[in-house]
Amino acid sequence: MTTKLMYFRVLILIFCFGISISGFSQVSSAWKVDSNMSLKKADANGIVWFDAKEKPFDLVGFEWFKQDSVYRRLPVNPDWEITKSVEGLANHTAGGQLRFSTNSRKILVNVKIGGRSNMYHMPATGQSGFDLYIREYGVQRYLKTTRFAHDSLNYKYELYSSEDNKLRQFTINFPLYNGVNSLQIGVEQGSILQAPTAFSFPGKIVIYGTSITQGGCVTRPGMAYSNILSRKLDAHFVNLGFSGSGKVSQPWQNLLTRFLMLVLLFSITKPMQEKHLEIH
Numbered sequence: 001m002t003t004k005l006m007y008f009r010v011l012i013l014i015f016c017f018g019i020s021i022s023g024f025s026q027v028s029s030a031w032k033v034d035s036n037m038s039l040k041k042a043d044a045n046g047i048v049w050f051d052a053k054e055k056p057f058d059l060v061g062f063e064w065f066k067q068d069s070v071y072r073r074l075p076v077n078p079d080w081e082i083t084k085s086v087e088g089l090a091n092h093t094a095g096g097q098l099r100f101s102t103n104s105r106k107i108l109v110n111v112k113i114g115g116r117s118n119m120y121h122m123p124a125t126g127q128s129g130f131d132l133y134i135r136e137y138g139v140q141r142y143l144k145t146t147r148f149a150h151d152s153l154n155y156k157y158e159l160y161s162s163e164d165n166k167l168r169q170f171t172i173n174f175p176l177y178n179g180v181n182s183l184q185i186g187v188e189q190g191s192i193l194q195a196p197t198a199f200s201f202p203g204k205i206v207i208y209g210t211s212i213t214q215g216g217c218v219t220r221p222g223m224a225y226s227n228i229l230s231r232k233l234d235a236h237f238v239n240l241g242f243s244g245s246g247k248v249s250q251p252w253q254n255l256l257t258r259f260l261m262l263v264l265l266f267s268i269t270k271p272m273q274e275k276h277l278e279i280h
Contacts, residue, residue, distance in 0.1 A: 095239025096174030114179025176215030201235030213241025
């Protein structure tokens with residue numbers, strides 16, 4: 001064997017070994033970056049559960065989530081004065097959405113809500129329930145609403161069942177007049193779970209108002225008008241409707257100017273217009 005041939009073979013071995021090490025390094029870093037790539041144990045029914053706060057889920061309507069890591073429509077410690085009623089209503093998850101894509105033949109939710117359903121003039125499914133929409137051919141279509149005992153504080157429910165495993169995009173709408181302490185999404189073991197496509201409408205649309213804006217008193221979350229418009233416009237909505245408390249005071253005016261792109265849709269009762277809007 002000539003010296004040149006020997007050197008040539010050594011170079012080939014080094015080159016191949018370098019590729020292997022590089023590829024191994026890439027896989028290892030991807031494993032660390034995306035926790036959803038790590039193996040999770042399935043339950044007895046073959047369902048793997050994921051925390052809705054984790055990637056690749058896209059949470060919509062909770063503008064301070066990165067700061068506080070809770071399902072809440074205002075900061076936990078706002079730097080402006082809010083009333084006691086708004087403090088409580090901010091924990092109601094009206095307008096909140098969870099968006100994702102999966103090819104799982106089943107989608108389930110495991111929920112812990114903030115309190116028992118207790119509104120005599122609004123169905124528990126609207127106050128404390130979730131509903132599911134599927135996106136096909138650019139249009140969202142309603143599929144199902146959670147069912148549970150009206151005095152439940154936690155419940156588990158299957159929102160989707162299909163015979164095929166086609167990759168589809170879904171939106172789950174949050175309760176309108178209750179808080180959510182935890183939400184887990186269950187999919188079949190081995191199925192794909194990935195981020196959804198981005199909204200086609202640029203920026204965010206913020207709505208401020210009272211009970212009608214918050215969603216009172218519809219039968220299910222997807223029928224709140226912020227969620228209807230979100231589907232029709234394919235847009236990111238932020239629902240700042242607070243039942244009986246949309247008074248448009250100066251702190252709220254200052255808050256609303258913080259959003260980079262803003263369209264305000266005011267839904268305020270006539271008595272509040274007469275009492276408050278003439279002042280500001």
